[in-house]
Amino acid sequence: xxxxxxxxxLASRPxxxxxxxxxxxxxxxxxxxxxxEVFAREVGGYVASGELRYxxxxxxxxxxxxxxxxxxxxGDNTGKMLVRVGPDPS
Numbered sequence: 001x002x003x004x005x006x007x008x009x010l011a012s013r014p015x016x017x018x019x020x021x022x023x024x025x026x027x028x029x030x031x032x033x034x035x036x037e038v039f040a041r042e043v044g045g046y047v048a049s050g051e052l053r054y055x056x057x058x059x060x061x062x063x064x065x066x067x068x069x070x071x072x073x074x075g076d077n078t079g080k081m082l083v084r085v086g087p088d089p090s
Contacts, residue, residue, distance in 0.1 A: 011024040
C-alpha cells in the first residue's frame with residue numbers, strides 16, 4: 001500500500017472559463033486513518049488478493065455525470081457509483 005495519494009489542485013485562478021493550465025497533478029501524503037477508516041485498510045488486502053469481492057456501478061463518460069448523479073440519488077447504484085472519465089493510468 002502506498003503512503004501517498006494523487007490530487008488535482010488549482011494551480012492558478014482562471015480568468016473566465018477554467019483551462020487545463022489552471023490545474024496541476026500533485027502527490028500528497030496520506031493522512032492517518034480515522035477510527036472508522038481502519039476497517040478499510042484492514043480489509044484492503046483481502047480485496048486486493050481477490051478473497052473478498054465487491055460490486056460497484058460504473059458509468060462511462062463525463063457527459064453522463066448528471067445521469068449518474070441522479071441515479072445515485074434514486075438509489076440505482078450497486079455499491080459505489082463511479083464515473084469513468086478516462087483509462088486507468090496504472
